Amino acid sequence: MQAYIDQLIQQGYFAGTPKEVVYAIAMVLAxxxxxxxxxxxxxxxxxxxxxxxxxxxxxxxxxxRVGPQGILQWLADGIKNLLKEDLIPxxxxxxxxxxxxxxxxMGFLCTFVxxxxxxxxxxxDLNIGILYILAVTSLVVVGILMAGWSSNNxxxxxxxxxxxxxIVSYEIPAGVSILTIVFLxxxxxxQGIIKAQGAAPWDWFLFNNPFTFAxxxxxxxxxxxxxxxxxxxxxxxxxxxxAGYVTEYSGMRFLFFFFAEWGNLxxxxxxxxxxxxxxxxxPAWSIFDNNPVLLGVAQxxxxxxxxxxxxxxxxxxxxxxxxxxxxxxxxxxxxYMVPLSFFxxxxxxxxxxxxxxxxxxxxxxxxVLGLIILAYFCKRVVFQIRQxxxxxxxxxxx
Amino acid sequence: xxxxxxxxRLEQQFPGKVADFKGDVQEPYCKVDAQxxxxxxxxxxxxxGLKFEVLSDLTGLDWPKEEKIQVVYHLYSYAQKxxxxxxxxxxxxxPKVATTEGVWKVANWFEREVYDLFGVIFEGHSDLRRIMLxxxxxxxxxxxDYVEQEEYDGISTQRAPLVEKLLR
Amino acid sequence: MNETAPVETGFYTEDMTISVGPQHPxxxxxxxxxxxxxxxxxxxxxxxxxxxxxxxxxxxxxxTWHGYVPYTDRADYLAAMFANQGFCMAAEKLGNVEVxxxxxxxxxxxxxxxxxxxxxxxxxxFGQDIGAMTPFVHALRERExxxxxxxxxxxxxxxYNYIRIGGVxxxxxxxxxxxxxxxxxxxxxxVDEYNRLLSYNKIFIERLAGVAVVSREEALSYNxxxxxxxxxxxxxxxxxxxxxxxxxxxxxxxPIGGAQVGKLGDSYDRYWVRIRELHESCKILRQCLKMLPKxxxxxxxxxxxxxxxxxxxxxxxxxxxxxxxxxVADGSEYPYRVxxxxxxxxxxxIIDKLSKGIMVxxxxxLIGSLDVDAPEIDR
Numbered sequence: 001m002q003a004y005i006d007q008l009i010q011q012g013y014f015a016g017t018p019k020e021v022v023y024a025i026a027m028v029l030a031x032x033x034x035x036x037x038x039x040x041x042x043x044x045x046x047x048x049x050x051x052x053x054x055x056x057x058x059x060x061x062x063x064x065r066v067g068p069q070g071i072l073q074w075l076a077d078g079i080k081n082l083l084k085e086d087l088i089p090x091x092x093x094x095x096x097x098x099x100x101x102x103x104x105x106m107g108f109l110c111t112f113v114x115x116x117x118x119x120x121x122x123x124x125d126l127n128i129g130i131l132y133i134l135a136v137t138s139l140v141v142v143g144i145l146m147a148g149w150s151s152n153n154x155x156x157x158x159x160x161x162x163x164x165x166x167i168v169s170y171e172i173p174a175g176v177s178i179l180t181i182v183f184l185x186x187x188x189x190x191q192g193i194i195k196a197q198g199a200a201p202w203d204w205f206l207f208n209n210p211f212t213f214a215x216x217x218x219x220x221x222x223x224x225x226x227x228x229x230x231x232x233x234x235x236x237x238x239x240x241x242x243a244g245y246v247t248e249y250s251g252m253r254f255l256f257f258f259f260a261e262w263g264n265l266x267x268x269x270x271x272x273x274x275x276x277x278x279x280x281x282x283p284a285w286s287i288f289d290n291n292p293v294l295l296g297v298a299q300x301x302x303x304x305x306x307x308x309x310x311x312x313x314x315x316x317x318x319x320x321x322x323x324x325x326x327x328x329x330x331x332x333x334x335x336y337m338v339p340l341s342f343f344x345x346x347x348x349x350x351x352x353x354x355x356x357x358x359x360x361x362x363x364x365x366x367x368v369l370g371l372i373i374l375a376y377f378c379k380r381v382v383f384q385i386r387q388x389x390x391x392x393x394x395x396x397x398x
Numbered sequence: 399x400x401x402x403x404x405x406x407r408l409e410q411q412f413p414g415k416v417a418d419f420k421g422d423v424q425e426p427y428c429k430v431d432a433q434x435x436x437x438x439x440x441x442x443x444x445x446x447g448l449k450f451e452v453l454s455d456l457t458g459l460d461w462p463k464e465e466k467i468q469v470v471y472h473l474y475s476y477a478q479k480x481x482x483x484x485x486x487x488x489x490x491x492x493p494k495v496a497t498t499e500g501v502w503k504v505a506n507w508f509e510r511e512v513y514d515l516f517g518v519i520f521e522g523h524s525d526l527r528r529i530m531l532x533x534x535x536x537x538x539x540x541x542x543d544y545v546e547q548e549e550y551d552g553i554s555t556q557r558a559p560l561v562e563k564l565l566r
Numbered sequence: 567m568n569e570t571a572p573v574e575t576g577f578y579t580e581d582m583t584i585s586v587g588p589q590h591p592x593x594x595x596x597x598x599x600x601x602x603x604x605x606x607x608x609x610x611x612x613x614x615x616x617x618x619x620x621x622x623x624x625x626x627x628x629x630t631w632h633g634y635v636p637y638t639d640r641a642d643y644l645a646a647m648f649a650n651q652g653f654c655m656a657a658e659k660l661g662n663v664e665v666x667x668x669x670x671x672x673x674x675x676x677x678x679x680x681x682x683x684x685x686x687x688x689x690x691x692f693g694q695d696i697g698a699m700t701p702f703v704h705a706l707r708e709r710e711x712x713x714x715x716x717x718x719x720x721x722x723x724x725x726y727n728y729i730r731i732g733g734v735x736x737x738x739x740x741x742x743x744x745x746x747x748x749x750x751x752x753x754x755x756x757v758d759e760y761n762r763l764l765s766y767n768k769i770f771i772e773r774l775a776g777v778a779v780v781s782r783e784e785a786l787s788y789n790x791x792x793x794x795x796x797x798x799x800x801x802x803x804x805x806x807x808x809x810x811x812x813x814x815x816x817x818x819x820x821p822i823g824g825a826q827v828g829k830l831g832d833s834y835d836r837y838w839v840r841i842r843e844l845h846e847s848c849k850i851l852r853q854c855l856k857m858l859p860k861x862x863x864x865x866x867x868x869x870x871x872x873x874x875x876x877x878x879x880x881x882x883x884x885x886x887x888x889x890x891x892x893x894v895a896d897g898s899e900y901p902y903r904v905x906x907x908x909x910x911x912x913x914x915x916i917i918d919k920l921s922k923g924i925m926v927x928x929x930x931x932l933i934g935s936l937d938v939d940a941p942e943i944d945r
Contacts, residue, residue, distance in 0.1 A: 323697025
């Protein structure tokens with residue numbers, strides 16, 4: 001994007017203003033466009049999709065009235081919440097209480113400047129891209145603690161503290177899994193990591209060696225825990241703590257927390273795609289040769305679909321699994337995931353020493369193995385659907 | 399074992415403290431003195447031939463005409479599959495009896511309920527307070543002569559008849 | 567699993583007092599616990615009941631014998647048939663009424679259908695308390711069919727007023743019997759689906775294995791009944807051991823807890839007993855539908871039912887345990903005293919003892935596994 005701005009300056013559009021100011025304005029504008037045209041509708045549509053997906057899994061229908069198939073439900077919810085009375089408990093700490101949702105929102109929003117949608121479609125190609133994303137997503141801890149504390153409610157406090165412990169602990173397996181890939185790619189930059197992979201599945205880092213295969217699942221589980229999703233949604237455990245740290249919130253503030261959660265799902269999917277699934281890489285077909293727009297669109301579509309697949313899997317997991325208890329959660333992280341993730345890191349480093357240029361045969365073999373596992377999984381899913389015979393299940397349109 | 403035989407054992411063990419065995423009714427019962435109830439219950443629970451491990455029910459009956467409140471104990475034995483009913487007569491104006499909480503732990507809650515609704519004081523109870531009704535309720539509802547209080551927390555407990563409400 | 571030994575750190579930490587309920591998404595009904603915790607570990611959980619006290623026992627002294635049956639529905643609205651049956655059995659014993667044979671079979675059919683519905687709710691809400699929201703909706707889906715069947719049988723979906731003194735209120739038609747059979751054929755394989763979703767789920771098992779173990783002696787001393795008692799390994803079922811109605815002629819098993827995972831008498835055992843009882847109820851229903859005789863559904867009972875003076879204790883095996891009806895008659899057309907002793911009341915009494923040293927999340931699991939139901943406690 002910087003090249004494009006340089007081109008515009010050379011053509012004399014912004015005579016009189018210093019280059020840095022032009023850059024700054026362009027950045028802000030781009031971020032704003034990404035935010036309003038992509039992130040907000042994305043989070044909203046994710047909320048609608050989540051409700052429909054859960055509903056189909058629970059043999060119900062879900063929201064289908066507002067707009068075609070209910071797709072504008074999130075707009076209706078947003079407008080309703082905006083019009084609600086703004087309640088702040090009288091004994092709550094007003095400043096922190098009002099600020100907490102925005103801190104959480106910022107924590108997930110700032111990551112979008114570094115998400116690579118295409119080879120030219122990235123707001124800021126930082127050379128520390130993935131480190132920046134990891135750092136910024138930790139801001140939500142501050143926001144959640146603020147929300148829990150300032151609500152002046154013991155349930156919220158419990159929820160806030162549980163959440164802080166959970167997110168901080170799970171940063172470690174997530175970070176070490178990411179580190180595994182960074183070593184393989186040799187760079188922290190998001191575009192760099194994608195460029196180190198190829199378009200074909202056996203060129204992805206996921207199938208590169210068995211240690212990255214394990215690291216992917218470790219990363220996904222740790223990221224789910226960081227995003228407060230079931231089975232790790234103890235902080236907002238509806239049946240235990242009423243609503244955890246958001247108990248005292250109502251109206252738009254309440255919605256901000258959940259916007260952040262649904263948007264965060266997409267960020268998790270994007271990071272997983274970037275690191276493990278080859279990002280926006282499309283096969284080098286000849287129709288893309290002189291058509292950068294078509295190439296851009298194809299790359300965007302590929303990236304979006306890959307990332308959204310993981311959003312769907314996260315929703316699927318939430319509808320299926322019960323919740324783990326807090327001490328089991330901590331035990332899982334520190335006793336099992338942290339040693340495992342370090343083991344994967346060491347394994348990858350040894351692999352890199354053994355095969356400096358990568359091992360194509362092994363990658364293809366891993367890919368075939370992955371396909372077999374996927375086929376078995378699909379077979380079990382079909383079996384489960386057939387066992388529960390009600391007719392409602394056999395019309396799987398969304 | 400037949401209830402007659404159980405009563406025979408009880409009479410042997412506690413002469414003078416048990417009386418009035420009625421065997422030809424649906425639920426044969428016998429009356430026990432208020433002072434002896436705890437030892438009778440403990441004997442019934444621990445004796446290997448009787449083995450009443452379970453206190454099925456502990457409740458009260460109010461007989462205003464005879465000026466007494468009866469506390470009724472239904473005992474059951476899973477091992478021997480027999481049951482026994484004990485009744486304790488207490489004077490209506492000052493009903494007091496020892497607690498059987500030490501014999502069966504569930505008696506704790508049953509006795510709290512009898513205290514709440516009948517006003518029977520169980521001596522030695524670890525935590526005798528009202529269970530169903532709020533702490534500041536006045537009166538014991540299951541007594542036959544219970545009259546509701548006029549107001550509770552500032553809200554009237556009397557309901558105006560419907561016709562009056564319509565005419566207003 | 568629970569490493570809750572206190573650590574001497576030299577810090578002064580206060581206990582936190584939280585109130586679980588009365589408005590809470592997962593206390594079953596309106597219940598309240600005042601919980602004193604040290605962080606996540608509970609030191610004391612004091613139950614505070616009485617929010618749903620409707621003085622059913624006092625009302626029993628003011629309405630006629632026939633007129634009291636709808637009130638018994640509300641004693642536990644999830645298992646209304648059993649309360650009906652308990653009271654009617656007590657009244658019939660007092661008044662020397664013999665129930666018709668067809669009436670007895672209709673009673674058993676209605677009761678076992680109600681048992682399936684109640685266990686479905688129990689299992690579903692238990693899953694939801696642990697966090698799995700899907701089995702709850704599936705369980706309710708099946709319960710909808712049962713509610714429709716109940717509506718065909720007696721006109722109501724929740725509070726049935728079906729079992730009357732002398733028999734049942736309405737006869738069961740042959741079309742309903744066909745529909746019940748269809749429902750059973752559809753439902754029995756689905757119990758396996760609940761098992762795959764919940765019972766064999768590793769997270770579910772980890773949450774429940776070894777949590778809140780109730781030993782045999784405690785179960786007897788605290789008078790736990792029903793699946794709570796059977797979960798601790800004691801094989802006791804009123805239908806088998808103090809038989810009533812036509813249960814002696816029916817073949818069914820009494821499942822008890824077997825410590826498949828964790829210890830005997832933990833939360834998982836109690837839950838597993840309920841799942842097994844779903845299968846047993848289906849068995850009983852099939853036998854009853856085959857054996858349903860012809861004849862009148864209700865015996866002739868006087869409109870002003872006046873049993874002679876006396877008292878009677880009737881027990882039924884409700885889904886939450888042995889419901890005991892202690893009814894005292896004095897020869898008039900109103901009962902002198904009606905006492906309902908329910909399984910949930912005694913189950914609440916053990917919660918204070920069991921909750922020392924477990925975590926807040928475990929408390930919710932404990933309440934769900936004991937299948938405590940607020941209307942039963944407070945009546």
